[in-house]
Amino acid sequence: MAKARASVLLFATLLGFWLLLNGSLATDVLVIGVIAALVITLLFRDSLAVVSEFRATPHALITAPSYVFYFLKELVRSNLRLASIVLSPALPLRPGIVKVRTRLKSRMGRLLLANSITLTPGTLTVELDGEWLYVHWVTVESEDVDAATADIVNGFERYLEVMYG
Amino acid sequence: MMPSIAQLAMATGFILILIGFYGALTQRNLLRMIVAFTLSGTGVNIVIVAIGYMHGRTAPILDATVNAADAVSRVIDPVPQALVLTAIVIGLGVTALMLAYALKLHEQRRSLDIAKFTELKW
Amino acid sequence: MIKRFIALTLLLAIGGLFASLLLGYTPDSELNQTARYYAERTSPDIGAANIVTAIIVTYRGLDTLGEVTVLFLSAAIVGLVLALGGKSGKTGRGTVPVGELLTTGTRYLAPLIMLLGVYVFVNGHLTPGGGFQGGAILASGVLLLLLADPLKRFSHVLIATIESFAGLLYVLIGLFGLVLAGGFLDNRFLPTGELGALFSAGAIPLIYSLIGLKVGAEFASMLASLSESETS
Amino acid sequence: MVEILVYLAATLVGLALLLALYRFVKGPSAADRVVAFDVLTIVGITGIVLVALAEGRGIYLDVALVYALLSFLGVIVIARYLERGL
Amino acid sequence: MIDTPLNLLGALLLVAGAAFLLLGGLGLVRMPDLFNRIQAGTKATTLGTLLSLAGVACLQPDWGLKLLLIGLFILFTNPISSQVLARAAHRSGVEKSSLTSIDRLAEDQGAQP
Amino acid sequence: MSPLLTGMTLVLCVAMIVAALLAIRDPSPEVAKTDTGGLPIAILAAGLVSLIASILFLILAAPDVAMTEAAIGSGLTTFLFFFVLGRIRRHETSGDNHD
Numbered sequence: 001m002a003k004a005r006a007s008v009l010l011f012a013t014l015l016g017f018w019l020l021l022n023g024s025l026a027t028d029v030l031v032i033g034v035i036a037a038l039v040i041t042l043l044f045r046d047s048l049a050v051v052s053e054f055r056a057t058p059h060a061l062i063t064a065p066s067y068v069f070y071f072l073k074e075l076v077r078s079n080l081r082l083a084s085i086v087l088s089p090a091l092p093l094r095p096g097i098v099k100v101r102t103r104l105k106s107r108m109g110r111l112l113l114a115n116s117i118t119l120t121p122g123t124l125t126v127e128l129d130g131e132w133l134y135v136h137w138v139t140v141e142s143e144d145v146d147a148a149t150a151d152i153v154n155g156f157e158r159y160l161e162v163m164y165g
Numbered sequence: 166m167m168p169s170i171a172q173l174a175m176a177t178g179f180i181l182i183l184i185g186f187y188g189a190l191t192q193r194n195l196l197r198m199i200v201a202f203t204l205s206g207t208g209v210n211i212v213i214v215a216i217g218y219m220h221g222r223t224a225p226i227l228d229a230t231v232n233a234a235d236a237v238s239r240v241i242d243p244v245p246q247a248l249v250l251t252a253i254v255i256g257l258g259v260t261a262l263m264l265a266y267a268l269k270l271h272e273q274r275r276s277l278d279i280a281k282f283t284e285l286k287w
Numbered sequence: 288m289i290k291r292f293i294a295l296t297l298l299l300a301i302g303g304l305f306a307s308l309l310l311g312y313t314p315d316s317e318l319n320q321t322a323r324y325y326a327e328r329t330s331p332d333i334g335a336a337n338i339v340t341a342i343i344v345t346y347r348g349l350d351t352l353g354e355v356t357v358l359f360l361s362a363a364i365v366g367l368v369l370a371l372g373g374k375s376g377k378t379g380r381g382t383v384p385v386g387e388l389l390t391t392g393t394r395y396l397a398p399l400i401m402l403l404g405v406y407v408f409v410n411g412h413l414t415p416g417g418g419f420q421g422g423a424i425l426a427s428g429v430l431l432l433l434l435a436d437p438l439k440r441f442s443h444v445l446i447a448t449i450e451s452f453a454g455l456l457y458v459l460i461g462l463f464g465l466v467l468a469g470g471f472l473d474n475r476f477l478p479t480g481e482l483g484a485l486f487s488a489g490a491i492p493l494i495y496s497l498i499g500l501k502v503g504a505e506f507a508s509m510l511a512s513l514s515e516s517e518t519s
Numbered sequence: 520m521v522e523i524l525v526y527l528a529a530t531l532v533g534l535a536l537l538l539a540l541y542r543f544v545k546g547p548s549a550a551d552r553v554v555a556f557d558v559l560t561i562v563g564i565t566g567i568v569l570v571a572l573a574e575g576r577g578i579y580l581d582v583a584l585v586y587a588l589l590s591f592l593g594v595i596v597i598a599r600y601l602e603r604g605l
Numbered sequence: 606m607i608d609t610p611l612n613l614l615g616a617l618l619l620v621a622g623a624a625f626l627l628l629g630g631l632g633l634v635r636m637p638d639l640f641n642r643i644q645a646g647t648k649a650t651t652l653g654t655l656l657s658l659a660g661v662a663c664l665q666p667d668w669g670l671k672l673l674l675i676g677l678f679i680l681f682t683n684p685i686s687s688q689v690l691a692r693a694a695h696r697s698g699v700e701k702s703s704l705t706s707i708d709r710l711a712e713d714q715g716a717q718p
Numbered sequence: 719m720s721p722l723l724t725g726m727t728l729v730l731c732v733a734m735i736v737a738a739l740l741a742i743r744d745p746s747p748e749v750a751k752t753d754t755g756g757l758p759i760a761i762l763a764a765g766l767v768s769l770i771a772s773i774l775f776l777i778l779a780a781p782d783v784a785m786t787e788a789a790i791g792s793g794l795t796t797f798l799f800f801f802v803l804g805r806i807r808r809h810e811t812s813g814d815n816h817d
Contacts, residue, residue: 014402021406023670036405040398079625079652086632086645095641111391111685118684119651124644125684126691128387136640136691170727171314174774177731179305181738181767183298188742190294196757196803200764201742203795207771210787214780219315220720224779225338226415226578227330236330240338242315242322246780247342251354253786254419254502258361260795261509264802265365268513271806339782386692389595392685400588407581407785414581415781423789424585427592430797434599506794513801520608521664524616528657529722531623533729538630540733542642543766544740549758550639550694554646556762557686558633561650562626563773564675565657566726570776571668572661573722579776580671582785586772587675589793591682593765598686598693600758600800603807 003045011041060163067159071116074155078121085122085138096140097126100133100149102157109160116156123152174215181208195267195277199260206256210249217245334479335412335488343417344491344498348461348472355454355501362505366512385435393435400428408499412488418495422502429507433514443508450504453497460490460497529569536562553597560590615663622657625649639699640691647687654679723777730770730777737766754807761799768792 014037022029085092104110114125114133122138135152142148168176185205189198218241225243227236271277318326325338325346335341343351407414408421464473472494480487539562543555564583571579632645658672741763745756768791775784 010398014398017399017402017674018406020670020674021403022410032409036402036409040401040405043401044398075648075652078648079628082632082645082648083625083628086628086635091635091637093637093641095638097640107387107391108395111388111395114388114688115681115684118688119648119680122644124640124647124691125388125688126640126695136644138641138644168724169314170724170777172309172312173724173727173731174778175309175312177734177774179302179309180735183302183305184735184738184742186301187294187298190297191291191744192742194745194757196754196799196806197742197760200757200760200799203764203791204738204741204767207768207787207791210783210791211771211774214775214778214783216312217780218778219318222779223574223576224415224578224781225326226413226576226781227336227338228413228576228578230575236326236338237318237323240318240326241779242318243325243338243342244322246339246783247347249780249783250339250343250417250419250786251350253783253791254354255357257506257790257795257798258358261365261798262361264798265368265513268802268805269368271809275809277806337782385599386689388685388688388692392682396591396682403584403588407585414578415785416581417782417786420585420782420785420789423786423794424588427588427789427793427797431592431595434595510794510797510801513798513805521612521616524613524620526722528616528619528623528660529726531620531627533726535623535626535630536729536733538627538634540736542630542633543763544736546759548639548699549762550690550697550699551642552759552762553690554639554642555633556766557683557690558629558646558650559766560769561654561679561683562630563769564679565622565626565654566773567776568658568661568672568675570723570726570773572664574779575665576781577665577668577671579781580668580675582772582776582781582788583675584671584678585785585788587678587682589769589788591686592793593796594686595689596797596800597758597762598690600804602693602696 007041007045010044011037014040063159063162067156067163070155070159071120074116074120078119081121082138092139094139095136097134097136098140098142098148098152099145100135100153101131101145102133102149102153103131104157104160109163113153113156113160116160117152120156169220171215171218171220174218175212178208178211178215181205181211184208193278193280195270195279196264198279199263199267202263203256203260206252210252213245213249213252217242333475333488333491335491337412337414337417340412340417340491340495341488344411344494345472348494351498352457352461352472355457355498355505358502358505359450359454362509365509369512390435393431397428397431397435400431401425404428404499404503408496409492411495411499412491418498419502421495421499422504423506425499425503426506426510429503430510433510443511446504446508446511450501450508453501453504457494457497457501460494464490525569525572532562532565532569536566549597550601553594553601556597557590557594560586560593564590611663611666615660618660618663619657620660622653622655622660625653625656627653629653639694643687643691643694647683651679651683727774727777730774734767734770734774737763737770741767754803754810757803758800761796761803765792765796768795 015033018033018037019025102110102113104113110128114128117123117125117135124136125133126136127134142151182205185201185208188201188204192198192201222239222241223231225240225246231239267277274281325342329335329338329341333341333345404421404424407416407424408418411417461472463476465471467476469475475489477489479489536559539555539558543552543559546552564586567579567583567586571577626649629646629649632649633642636642636645655676658676662669662672741760749756768787772784772787772792775787
């Protein structure tokens with residue numbers, strides 16, 4: 001059952017990707033797209049568990065856009081902060097690698113969390129080990145695990161927990 | 166006078182060929198020689214494509230901006246491009262072969278230094 | 288040191304030759320006769336929007352068949368050379384585990400990369416893509432799978448089957464062209480269609496897809512034999 | 520006005536390319552060069568998009584897609600080599 | 606190109622994106638060690654590319670879909686490659702800047718190798 | 719927009735020549751002690767030359783060639799080199815144990 005759902009999801013993703021690539025809805029494009037997406041879905045049917053982790057509940061569907069919005073806001077903010085660091089002559093750095101904890105269980109959720117952390121203020125995921133994330137921080141503000149978790153992780157986890165759990 | 170794009174590209178291609186030759190002649194490590202060969206190959210490709218370039222014309226693909234009727238006055242020479250496309254693909258085949266032989270030689274002799282391969286010296 | 292000197296003298300000579308070539312170069316302002324023929328006749332005769340593709344697949348189709356054969360031979364020789372005399376069995380691989388991020392990312396990205404490869408070779412007659420580029424992208428997808436799971440063993444039978452089927456069909460389509468249209472590898476036994484549509488240019492999309500599959504299988508087998516054979 | 524701004528953008532992109540090239544030449548470690556390589560490919564994507572804009576041909580964008588794929592794969596291959604996983 | 610408001614907006618976005626790319630290059634040169642360089646490289650170039658793609662999409666609205674696809678692809682792959690590289694660099698023991706205050710990962714790996 | 723393209727060509731050409739010189743630079747003696755020492759940099763520089771060459775091909779109005787060079791000349795060639803380099807390094811380290 002889960003496998004069938006995953007296959008359908010992958011098929012839909014691939015078809016969407018194909019239509020974006022071609023930018024048209026002509027019949028021949030659709031026919032080739034369906035065939036190609038089917039073949040690739042069949043080829044990858046063994047490693048599909050990841051795909052089905054998105055919870056397609058109404059709540060998750062509402063959360064997704066606000067997550068994207070929050071993420072873009074953080075991306076711009078992080079760049080402005082990095083700009084101020086790079087452009088200041090003194091280079092005010094205090095780098096270090098801190099350890100934070102995540103509550104997310106699904107692999108896709110953790111991947112998205114790590115990606116989000118990497119693209120946002122002054123942080124870069126170095127290693128992901130179970131529930132522990134090791135994060136390189138340009139300006140370390142708190143070395144304690146819980147405080148760092150509150151600083152780095154919680155903003156995104158709020159959204160991702162609803163979407164992926 | 167400003168040099169044209171084709172002349173700049175051609176000069177760069179020639180310089181790359183020379184750099185690659187120099188590397189292949191002076192290096193002693195087999196893999197470094199192969200790297201130098203690929204550089205030369207890139208240089209040759211750039212020269213051939215630059216010969217086919219014509220100022221003010223565009224790529225030989227017809228679409229909304231270039232329609233079939235005035236293609237002759239709008240597109241550049243497609244023949245060198247087809248040639249280079251083939252050359253790049255074959256270049257990868259050649260590089261792969263050289264790499265496989267280098268790997269095998271290293272397996273037998275534990276060395277990549279050509280000064281240690283003396284059987285064919287005379 | 289003396290070797291370097293000789294090398295530099297040689298290069299100086301070649302460089303002088305190149306410089307004279309460069310200084311004597313005057314760009315053409317008109318297409319030469321061959322190019323003019325291709326530019327004029329491609330869209331009414333072949334129906335392909337990309338003239339380079341028309342040259343590669345149809346006008347010079349036989350050369351491309353030879354090229355694919357050369358690639359096949361080189362892939363086969365790479366596999367053979369690496370398999371020769373190697374003591375198999377001992378594995379020095381898998382000492383460093385792959386991070387979770389990469390494996391998860393691969394699960395999501397590998398199918399998309401494969402689809403990108405399919406897009407590139409199916410649209411060879413409309414866009415800058417083509418069978419060789421698409422095949423390389425397919426092989427890159429295989430490479431990503433290899434990297435994310437170093438212990439994975441690809442089924443060589445599958446790769447070889449795809450490869451030989453694509454090659455066989457390619458020659459078969461060439462023969463169709465010989466029988467039903469003007470000559471070997473002629474694309475016009477299928478309708479040329481309307482310029483710019485996906486189903487146009489006769490058999491070119493079909494031929495280029497087969498080339499893409501074949502080239503992808505060849506590159507993938509090269510990569511797989513380089514990464515797998517556990518010699519010494 | 521638009522044209523001047525596009526020229527300005529192209530100049531900035533060229534400068535970024537030269538800065539990344541400086542890091543590529545300087546090193547010091549192989550990993551530093553890989554970072555510079557990554558940045559160079561991504562700057563290259565913007566360069567391709569600018570060329571497409573200057574020539575007015577939308578089909579050039581397919582090359583940018585291949586580039587994006589390449590920057591990802593290249594860095595991963597080299598990273599696996601550096602951590603002795605290849 | 607004509608100076609419609611949309612075109613002007615697109616050109617401004619393009620310049621902003623290019624400025625962020627330049628910032629990434631500058632960060633790459635100025636930062637003291639590898640991890641900080643990765644940070645500067647990844648973030649600034651990702652945002653820079655996204656902004657310039659958006660700018661070109663304003664200048665040539667027909668290309669929107671493909672530009673969107675390129676942007677999404679970069680947004681998803683760029684952080685993954687940076688993380689994999691950072692992990693590899695940490696494992697192969699690249700030296701860190703003397704400013705580094707704490708390294709929990711090295712501590713934990715030292716405790717249980 | 720011809721000056722734009724000419725300027726870009728100039729920058730790309732300079733970058734290519736610098737990268738090519740880096741690729742064939744003689745390794746320093748302590749790096750060249752092992753067979754694989756300093757090679758990743760040379761290979762990476764050669765890959766960079768191909769990568770920039772593909773933008774140059776695009777400026778020269780040859781998108782087909784640009785795509786091929788990006789996917790094959792720069793991508794697959796570099797990957798093959800690193801695979802071979804990894805295997806040679808494994809021989810080296812295992813050889814040290816044997817001798």
